[in-house]
Amino acid sequence: MASEVLLPTSPAEAASAFGDGSGVTVVAGGTIALPDITHGRMHPARVLMLARSGLDRIERSGGAVTIGAATPVAALVDGDEPLASAAAHVGDDEIRGQATVGGNLCASAGETPRGDLQAPLIALGARVRSAGAGGERVESLEDFLAADSSRLVLDVTYDDTPRSAGYAAAWRPHAHHYTILAVAAVREGGETRVAVTGGGPTGRRCPSVEAALAGGASTRDAAATVLDDVDPADDALASAWYRRRVLPGLVQKALDSLAG
């Protein structure tokens, strides 16, 4: 059966076409959805394509940076850290040119964790604006990910404020491998936020590490506590054992690259 395809031409139209989201498959860059459709793993009845939705803008105003959901990952590569380093770690140039921020935030874990931008955006204290059942909503990215709700991401916002950022990632054997492990750290004012990719199905914040740092622990001792904050799984890229073995070193590396 042919799918019904909706091609909204404004953010408001996109939100209206999404409605409460029931039965709607969102296609932004297509890097996740198209292979599933091509190979017959997905048979969507209604497809909402964001290609002309106008949700592909980055705005820096009023003390905040707002990134539209359909912004390609490539547009972040020369931007704010630690988001830029994480973006550069996604796929290759062509994939980054197509894959979008919203798709990355909504990417289900699949066979391996694949939302590389989640951890750096958590570390930046990002808020997600989404549409869906009950109308528009703004919440922290952590709450958005925890809710596992089927909502349409409109944009993601973080404060445009002086910060120091750190990023460390496990070596990727090939440009098409998903990231095995990555750590993003942000220090703003006196506060340090730390988040991890590969420590669970989504990016997750590391409250134990943050508390240890706030209590004056060394970066090495604080990094060791990351094992209380993660629950990695075995997958084709790495075992949970390997991830737990390597992660503290990466956390320390990211923390040591923070200034001040």
Next chain:
Amino acid sequence: MKLNVNGVEHALESGALTPLLHVLREELGVTSPKAGCQSGGCGACTVLVDGEPRRSCLTPLGAVDGAEVTTIEGIGDAHDLHPVQEAFHTLHAAQCGFCTPGMIVATVALLKRLPQPGRREIERALSGHICRCTGYVKIVEAVEAAAGGSR
């Protein structure tokens, strides 16, 4: 929906969700973009969409309605090779040739953006393109030669 493919306008019958790869190969008979993995992981289907290299297998037609698409057929032919094709040919940068159209269109886009790329930039631009024959050394040399030739 419409596409301009290699300078020729086409009105299309394929649906909005049809991958550009299938539109090119099956509706238009343009067969240089290869159906390799059809998951975005090999680069054999890469074409230029409004000048930017894109995986045609990941691109739904509805997202590129009205765009200009360039495949290797629009870059040069056997009687009038593009400098990148010439370099690949002279330096034996193709063996079975399955990956070559994707490699060459990605290289053409790279050299347009960065006429004198270093080895690192070349490797980065082609990092998503898989070749199972050459071991890549000849390919990188061909890109360097094509860049040198256009000096």
